[in-house]
Amino acid sequence: MPVKLRLVAAHRSATLEAAPGARLYDLIRGAGWPLGSSCRGEGVCGRCALQVEGPAAALTPEGEDEARLKRREGLGPDAVLACLRAAAPNAEDLELSVTTTYW
Numbered sequence: 001m002p003v004k005l006r007l008v009a010a011h012r013s014a015t016l017e018a019a020p021g022a023r024l025y026d027l028i029r030g031a032g033w034p035l036g037s038s039c040r041g042e043g044v045c046g047r048c049a050l051q052v053e054g055p056a057a058a059l060t061p062e063g064e065d066e067a068r069l070k071r072r073e074g075l076g077p078d079a080v081l082a083c084l085r086a087a088a089p090n091a092e093d094l095e096l097s098v099t100t101t102y103w
């Protein structure tokens with residue numbers, strides 16, 4: 001069973017199924033939800049920051065590029081950049097709650 005992403009906004013929510021390796025950026029935008037980006041998912045703008053709650057094993061780990069970009073953009077250590085993270089290859093039956101500051 002794939003990872004489930006529960007998108008939570010002020011007045012709506014949705015649940016997406018994330019196949020192993022699927023980028024959060026592609027899943028969220030593909031579902032028609034707005035997601036900030038001025039680099040089209042190239043990992044350089046930091047606008048796609050999310051707040052994610054749930055088991056860390058559900059996502060690929062933070063890499064040095066993401067950590068550096070978060071520091072540069074003044075994002076907190078818990079922020080997840082949607083274009084640089086994906087459903088973990090071996091994650092099953094895990095659910096994450098996902099939101100942003102602007103949903």
Ligand code: FES
Pocket residue numbers: 036037038039040041042043044045046047048049081082083084
């Ligand atoms: S969309 Fe630009 S860093 Fe993710």
